Amino acid sequence: MRLLFRTIKYRLKALVTGAHGIAFFLLALLVAGAPFIGLIIPDAPVPIGWIDEDNTEFSAMLLENVQELDVVWVTFGDRGDLIANLQTGRLEGVFVIKKGFEDAIKSGEFAETLQLLRSPYSTAAGVISESVGSEAMRLWLACHSANSARELGGDVLYQRVLNDALAGTDEPILRIERQNAAGQTGEVTPVLDAAYTSLYLLAALTAFFMLTGLAIKGREGDLALRLVSRGFSAERYMLAAGVADAIYLLPCAAVPLIAFGVAGAGRLIAPTLVLFLLYALCFGGIASLVSRLRDKTAAVMAVSVITIANVLLGSMLVKLPAAGAFSLVTYLLPARWLSSLDALGIWMCAAGLALYAALTNALPFIFRSRKV
Amino acid sequence: MIKLLGVDLKRLLQSRAMLLFALAAPIALVLLVSLAVAPYFYANVRTQPFTVAVWNEDDDAMTQTLLNGLVESRSLAGLIRTEFVDSEEEGLAAVENGAAAYVHIPKGMQDTLASGGRSVIEYTGNPNMPLEDALLFETLDSGMGLVSHAQHAANVLYWDSLDAGLSQETAVAAYNSAARAYFSGVLMRSALFEDTEETSPLGGALPVQYYAASFLVLFVALGGLPVARITADDTAGGLVHRQLLSGHAPGACFVSRWLAGAALLLMQYAVLAAALGLMVGFAGGLPALLLGGVLLSLFLSLCMVTAGLGSKTSATAVRAAFLMMLALALLGGLLVPSAYMPGVIREISYYSPLSAGLRLVIGGLFDASAGGTWMFAGILAVFTAVLLPLGIIRFQRSVQ
Numbered sequence: 001m002r003l004l005f006r007t008i009k010y011r012l013k014a015l016v017t018g019a020h021g022i023a024f025f026l027l028a029l030l031v032a033g034a035p036f037i038g039l040i041i042p043d044a045p046v047p048i049g050w051i052d053e054d055n056t057e058f059s060a061m062l063l064e065n066v067q068e069l070d071v072v073w074v075t076f077g078d079r080g081d082l083i084a085n086l087q088t089g090r091l092e093g094v095f096v097i098k099k100g101f102e103d104a105i106k107s108g109e110f111a112e113t114l115q116l117l118r119s120p121y122s123t124a125a126g127v128i129s130e131s132v133g134s135e136a137m138r139l140w141l142a143c144h145s146a147n148s149a150r151e152l153g154g155d156v157l158y159q160r161v162l163n164d165a166l167a168g169t170d171e172p173i174l175r176i177e178r179q180n181a182a183g184q185t186g187e188v189t190p191v192l193d194a195a196y197t198s199l200y201l202l203a204a205l206t207a208f209f210m211l212t213g214l215a216i217k218g219r220e221g222d223l224a225l226r227l228v229s230r231g232f233s234a235e236r237y238m239l240a241a242g243v244a245d246a247i248y249l250l251p252c253a254a255v256p257l258i259a260f261g262v263a264g265a266g267r268l269i270a271p272t273l274v275l276f277l278l279y280a281l282c283f284g285g286i287a288s289l290v291s292r293l294r295d296k297t298a299a300v301m302a303v304s305v306i307t308i309a310n311v312l313l314g315s316m317l318v319k320l321p322a323a324g325a326f327s328l329v330t331y332l333l334p335a336r337w338l339s340s341l342d343a344l345g346i347w348m349c350a351a352g353l354a355l356y357a358a359l360t361n362a363l364p365f366i367f368r369s370r371k372v
Numbered sequence: 373m374i375k376l377l378g379v380d381l382k383r384l385l386q387s388r389a390m391l392l393f394a395l396a397a398p399i400a401l402v403l404l405v406s407l408a409v410a411p412y413f414y415a416n417v418r419t420q421p422f423t424v425a426v427w428n429e430d431d432d433a434m435t436q437t438l439l440n441g442l443v444e445s446r447s448l449a450g451l452i453r454t455e456f457v458d459s460e461e462e463g464l465a466a467v468e469n470g471a472a473a474y475v476h477i478p479k480g481m482q483d484t485l486a487s488g489g490r491s492v493i494e495y496t497g498n499p500n501m502p503l504e505d506a507l508l509f510e511t512l513d514s515g516m517g518l519v520s521h522a523q524h525a526a527n528v529l530y531w532d533s534l535d536a537g538l539s540q541e542t543a544v545a546a547y548n549s550a551a552r553a554y555f556s557g558v559l560m561r562s563a564l565f566e567d568t569e570e571t572s573p574l575g576g577a578l579p580v581q582y583y584a585a586s587f588l589v590l591f592v593a594l595g596g597l598p599v600a601r602i603t604a605d606d607t608a609g610g611l612v613h614r615q616l617l618s619g620h621a622p623g624a625c626f627v628s629r630w631l632a633g634a635a636l637l638l639m640q641y642a643v644l645a646a647a648l649g650l651m652v653g654f655a656g657g658l659p660a661l662l663l664g665g666v667l668l669s670l671f672l673s674l675c676m677v678t679a680g681l682g683s684k685t686s687a688t689a690v691r692a693a694f695l696m697m698l699a700l701a702l703l704g705g706l707l708v709p710s711a712y713m714p715g716v717i718r719e720i721s722y723y724s725p726l727s728a729g730l731r732l733v734i735g736g737l738f739d740a741s742a743g744g745t746w747m748f749a750g751i752l753a754v755f756t757a758v759l760l761p762l763g764i765i766r767f768q769r770s771v772q
Contacts, residue, residue, distance in 0.1 A: 020688060027695070044714040087743030089722070089731055092711050098566070110557070112566035120739035121731055123582050123709035133564050134518050141525040141554055148529055148546050153536045160536070164528040172520040173485055173527075176475075176493045176512050212691050293389065296605075297598040300690055301393030304594040307694075309401055315502065343499045 003232045007240035008247075015248045024209060025252065031205050032255035035197040039190055045073035046124045048132075049082035049094035049117075058102035058139060061166075065135040066095075072128055089121035093128050108147055110140045142166045195259035199272065200316035202256065203338055206249050206276075207283050207310050211303040213245055214238055214287035235364040238291065242284020242361065249280060271346040275338050278353035282334040285360025292364070310335045376624060380632035384598060394640050398591040399647045402584075422504045423453045425466035425474040432482035434548075438519075438555045439477075452508070464496065472504040473497045475512075485523050486530070486547065518561065522554035584648045585733040586706045588641070589726060592668065593697045595640045596676040597690050599633035603680025604689035607770055626677070626767040630760075633673030634666075641665040649737050660745045661736030667752040668729040674756055675700075678763045681770055700726045725755045 015021035050066075052059050067074050075082070075091065085091045096115035104113045114136060118125045142165035150158035253276045260268045286306065293299040314335025330336045337344075337352045344352075385391065428435060439454075455471065457463045463474035476494040478484075484491045495512065497505035530547040534540070606629075645661065676693050683689035701707055703717075704726030710718050721727050728748035735742030 024691075041714050044712070044718060046711050084743070088747065089744065108553075111560075111563040114564055115566050120581065120734050120742045122711075123705075124711035129565060130514060133561055134521075136564055137518055137558065137561050138521050140557065141522055144553060144557075145525045145529040145550055148550055149532065152533055152538055152542060152546060157532065157536050161528055161532045164532060165525045168521065169524050171490065172517060173523045174481075174491050174493070174516055174520050176495050176509070176516050178509060179494050179496045208694060209691075212687055212694070295387040295389055296601060296686065297384065298387050298389035298393060300597045300601050301390050301397075301595070303690070304597055304694070305393050305397040305401070308590075308594065309397075312401060343502075 004236060004240050007232075007237060008244045011241050011244035012248055015244065021248070025248070028202060028205055028209075028249060028252040029255060032198045032202045032252055034201065035194040036191075036259065039194055045069075045071055046092045046128055047073050047075060047090065048128055049086060049091045050074045050076055051079055051082065051094060051096045053099045054097045054101040056102035058105055058143075059097045062097065062101075062136055062139055065138070066132055069131055069135070071131050083117070086117060086119045089119060091119075092122050092124045093118050095132055105136075105140050105143050106147070108140075108144050110136065138166070138168075191259055192263035192265055195256045195263055195265070198259060199253070199256040199276070200311075200335075200339065202249075202252055203276070203279060203314075203316065203335060204307065204311045206252075206280050207335070208303070208307045209249065210242065210245050210280060210283035211287045211290060211306060214241055214284065214291055233368065235288065235368050238288035238364060239284070239361055242281060242287065246277060246280035246284060250277060268341070271341060271350070274346070275341060275349055275353055278350060278357050279334050279338050281357040282353060282360055285357060285363065286334075288364040289360060292367070309333065315339045376628035377631055380628050381635055383602060384632055384636045390598060394595045394636075395643050398587070398595075398640075398644055402587050402591075402644075402648065403651070421453050422472040422501065422508075423455050423466065423470065424508065425455045425457050425463045425471045426477070427457045427460060427463045427474070428477045429479035430477050430481040434482050434551055434555070435477060437552070467496060467498045470501075471498060472501045473508050486527065488527055488531070515558070518558050519555070522551070522558050526551045526554060581652060581734055581738040582709065584652045585730050585737060588644050588648055588733055588737075589668065589704075589729050590697075590701055590706055591644055592637055592641045593672050593701065593726070594694070596633060596637050596672045596697075597693055599629070599636065599673055599676035600680040600683070600689040600693035601686040603629060603677050604683045604686045607681065622768045623764050626764050630670075630673050630677050630763070633676055634669040637669035637672055638665055641669060645733070645737060652738065654737060655739060656737040657735060657740035657742070657745070659736075660732050660740075660742070663745065663749050664729060664732030664736045667749055667756065668732070671725055671729070671752050671756045671759070672697075674759050674763055678759065678766065681763070681766050700724065703727070704730055706730060723751055725752055728752050 016025075050063060052063065063074070066072060075085075082091065082094050086094050094117040096117065098113055098115060101113045104110060114133070116125065116129050116132075142162055145165050146158045146162035149161035250273075253273060257269045257272060260266065260272065290299055290302050290306070293302060310333050313330045314333045315330065316335050316339045331352070334353060334356055337349045337356070341349050426439065428439060452472070455466055457466060457474075460474075460476065463476065467474045474496040476496075478491060478493070481491045481493075493512075493516075495509060497509060499505075526547050529550050530543045533543040533546055642665065645665065649656075675696060679693035679696055680689045683692050703721050703724045704710075705713070705721050706726060710721040710727065713721055728751040731742070731744060732748045732752075735745055
């Protein structure tokens with residue numbers, strides 16, 4: 001036991017004083033802080049092209065409204081140039097206002113009055129078509145009301161209704177508000193969202209660090225012989241190193257935890273800290289298991305596959321459905337427990353991760369080879 | 373050098389376990405994720421619909437019409453089942469029992485809206501179904517803006533008609549007629565665009581081709597980690613010195629490792645590209661596919677060898693290589709699409725090597741008419757050409 005604690009102590013010392021350890025710690029802090037940079041830097045508008053085949057008052061009005069949107073940045077030019085930029089991915093889409101747009105809108109129609117040209121490299125076409133389409137629909141709505149008004153009260157009423165409808169409202173008339181259970185308002189602020197992203201990024205990096213630290217390096221050279229000569233098995237060394245690595249990375253969790261506090265979700269701080277520590281310990285055990293692969297090339301590949309699987313299937317950065325067998329399978333990954341704090345509660349997640357950590361750290365002892 | 377190349381290639385390919393991890397595992401992962409996620413994003417793949425509990429306290433016929441229209445709309449048809457409940461307790465109980473969300477429409481909503489007031493629809497998501505909850509809320513939230521405009525247009529018609537001296541009955545009739553037309557129009561807004569290719573019923577989702585190509589480039593990039601490890605081990609273990617002593621030039625030793633790594637990556641690329649092409653549907657151009665594969669493999673292998681040369685131990689080499697790939701993947705728009713990046717970074721991203729690789733893969737796998745093939749190939753070639761002599765010089769210094 002004394003050797004175990006000494007190993008933890010000396011590994012921790014090596015990590016916090018060594019150049020690589022300090023560099024990785026700073027990198028972890030940078031990664032944890034990256035999501036908050038997005039809060040400061042405003043979203044960049046998506047570049048789109050604009051071809052107006054209608055050239056009327058209404059098409060100009062649509063253009064003016066679209067240019068006021070934050071989400072798009074409109075560029076103009078020759079049709080050939082715009083299409084060429086679209087085909088090489090410089091533009092996300094090119095909107096074509098078809099001839100007859102104004103006539104259609106004024107007569108109460110809107111079907112197939114616009115065209116959206118997309119390249120195979122477009123990734124924001126859905127977003128921009130919604131935004132531009134909404135502006136076109138606003139014009140249609142205003143015109144429809146104005147046309148009805150003209151039938152009732154002539155051109156004067158028409159113009160008044162058109163102007164008032166186009167002016168819009170300062171606040172939405174109807175909105176949908178997310179609640180948590182039992183009627184409590186569950187506002188997901190940008191800070192809280194960034195805090196979760198920060199935690200998950202840090203978790204992914206932690207997994208990678210734990211795996212590459214032990215799985216690849218762990219049993220090199222004559223390490224096993226030297227350990228055995230001290231009556232200290234390689235498995236116990238792995239356990240000690242895993243604990244040391246977990247403690248070394250724990251301070252980095254301060255970044256998302258502080259953000260939870262700032263976002264008014266202070267109730268998450270203590271549970272998340274506990275879960276993060278258990279999560280790191282899980283990967284210490286997994287790293288010890290992977291280190292048993294004699295072929296280091298295969299071990300490296302296993303590390304990258306496990307890291308990616310943990311991120312993709314852990315419902316952290318990519319949300320996954322809750323249905324059926326697939327959901328159950330994903331609980332084989334530590335990340336799934338970490339991301340399920342809201343759904344399952346602290347006690348279940350902590351129990352799950354603790355069991356997982358105990359199992360992964362015990363298995364190397366169970367399957368250890370007696371030979372050196 | 374041919375002999376050296378053969379030896380290096382054999383070292384990389386001799387492990388069945390490594391090949392299993394390099395080839396089978398990524399395919400399995402992509403299959404798992406696509407099977408789980410695709411039914412919620414792509415219109416032509418459906419799974420069991422999920423339930424939404426609705427407590428509609430507003431007995432106005434317009435609200436009921438709007439609800440029916442929303443449920444039957446192209447956006448949500450086939451994806452959700454509506455369960456109407458009579459209280460908040462029943463709604464929350466439905467969520468406890470597996471409904472994706474509970475929506476409460478307050479009493480007198482239409483009257484409030486028609487009289488110029490504002491109203492709020494309450495939404496409670498199921499924390500155990502985060503994906504379904506997120507998709508549903510985003511769809512409803514994005515639709516609310518347009519519904520607000522529609523309500524405003526109807527209100528303006530009503531109030532301005534009254535102000536103009538028309539009778540209450542006339543104004544009400546005009547309002548009702550307009551409201552019915554607006555809400556059905558809003559639900560049919562996808563007809564605004566001519567020849568709109570349907571990609572997702574819920575709007576805002578990324579094309580499946582983007583995901584598939586990103587996975588391919590990412591897995592191939594990470595599949596080169598063993599090259600970094602072996603390079604670091606060789607340098608530390610003296611194998612390189614033995615090769616030099618047996619008469620091979622430093623440049624030859626470097627190039628043989630580089631090309632062996634590229635061959636390994638090209639093999640992974642070919643297998644993963646074939647698998648993804650089968651899953652998503654191949655409609656690409658073979659020249660772009662081959663060009664992309666060869667140039668990407670050469671560039672990535674060069675990065676891995678360089679990372680290995682710069683590290684004293686294999687663990688450090690693997691970490692350095694992984695972080696390098698992560699940074700390139702982020703910059704290249706593999707993890708976050710470049711469309712959503714800040715302006716300057718988007719410009720830099722466009723000319724980054726993995727961004728060029730991603731576009732070559734998209735064109736090679738999914739669209740034979742995609743443009744910019746030679747430009748993107750040129751970007752990868754330039755990066756490789758710049759990195760190669762630097763790598764050789766670094767290698768020569770490391771063995772001196």
